[in-house]
Amino acid sequence: MPRADADAASPGLGRRLRAALSWLHLWAGLSVGTLFALVSLSGTVLVFHSDLLRLRHPQLAQHAPVADAAVLAGLVERWAPQGLRSLDLPQAELPVWQGYFEDGSRALFAPEDGALLLYRTTRDDALLWLRDLHTRLLGGETGEGILGLAGWCALGLLATGLYLWWPKRGRLLAQLKLHAGPPVRRWLTWHRSSGVLLLPLLLLATLTGVGMIYSAGFRAALTSAFGGSPVPAPAQAQGGDAIAWPEVLARAERGLPAARLSRVSVPKAGSGAVNFRVRAEGEWHPVGRSQVAIAADGRGVLQVYDATRNGLGSRASDAIYPLHIGAVGGPAMKWITALAGLLPSFLLVTGFLFWRRRRGHR
Incomplete structure (x- = not known):
């Protein structure tokens, strides 16, 4: 039954429910909504992480994106004892080796000789600091858990906001109208109309963010509903310490037709296997x-594992991260994702101004 009909059938209950949800929406918006806005603003910046990195360090783009096996061997030998766990191969977007370390730091190396070009940590790199804020609230696993709860609350805010906005029959256009004044009406209409019109963007950004935090649960639910199999664990084999990097790299490039090698995991001592992440067509x-x-x-x-041949549920789970960062749909989607990151701040400000003005009238 539509909300308007339900409220008409039991006006007392409808008014009490509406008043309770309005109170909850207000105070959750002013508290959890502040955290939601802060995290979303950091996400807007991080959408352009690679672009800003190249802008701040233009020397990184002055290389040919060549993955040389001898350079790779040298990087693993030199940096594995320092905690290097994986390396991104040079690509057109960032034509250098990018190393990921166990402590969360990153390093970028020249593709020609493996020379260290840049070392980044959350203490001295604003973009990595923002990333840690956006994903873990600067608090490790505890911060990630708090962020997950805030994400569920944000989804609740969107749901209650939609309920409170929902128009009676024939009032849709009137409910979407933006008013210039008086101030109470202006801030209310700007808040609710922008929230409703841009709700799909907010839902996409919020739901995919929550999905990344609870990735195991989301994947299990999606594969159970739509099919799919687990991602295979990294391969293991018996072997010595020596790795034939030229042969390994050449064979990996032929491992999956039409795929691009993206990342190599640094093998542990004595491992007989080298594991690569690849991006299939x-x-x-x-x-x-x-x-x-x-x-x-x-x-x-x-x-060999081709993610594009897995079940629909698994593919849907794999799509959560690229949808969240705006990696689907080209530059237009990147800018739309950045816009979505600004919306919670706009809703927070307009909601606060409405509350303050209304309170002043009482």
Whole structure:
């Protein structure tokens, strides 16, 4: 039954429910909404992470994106003892090696000789600091847990806001109208109309953000509903410490037709397998969820996983991250995602101004 009909059938209950939800929406918006706005603003900046990184360090773009096996071998030998756990191969967007370390720091290396070009940590790099704020509230697993709860509250805010806005029959256009004055009416109409018109963007950004925090649960639910199999664990094999990097890299490039090698995991001592992340044709994820594993001596392929051939539920789960960061749909989608990050701040400000003006009238 539509809300208007339900309220008409029981006006007392409808008024009490509306008053309770209005109170909840107000105070949750002024409290949790502040955190939601802060995190969303950081997300707007992070949409352009790679662009800003190249702008701040233009020397990073002055290289040819060549993945040389000898350079890779040197990087692993030099930096693995320092906690290097994986490396992004040079690509057109960022034509250098990008190393990820166990402590969360990153380093960028020249593709020609492996020389260190830039070392980044959350203490001295604003973009990494914002990323830590956006994903973990600067608080590790505890911060991530708080952020997850805030995400559910944000979804509740969107749901209650939609309920409170929902018009009676024949009042849709009137309910969407923006008013210039008086101030109480202006801030109310700007708040509710912008929230409703841009609700799909807000829902997409919020739901995918929550989905990333609870990725295991979301994946299990999606695969249960729509099919799919688990992502295979990294391959393991017996072997020595020596890795035939030229043969390994060459065989990995042929491991999955029409795919692009994106990231290599640094093998542990004595491992007989080298695991790669690859982006198969048609994948949205910028790194790819597909995998190729090669024997350390370069003589055999141990594992090939093509994420595009998995079930619909698995593919939907893989789409959560690229949808959240605006990696789907080209530059237009990137700017739309950035806009979505600004909306919670706009709703927070207009909601606060409405509350303050209304309170002043009482």
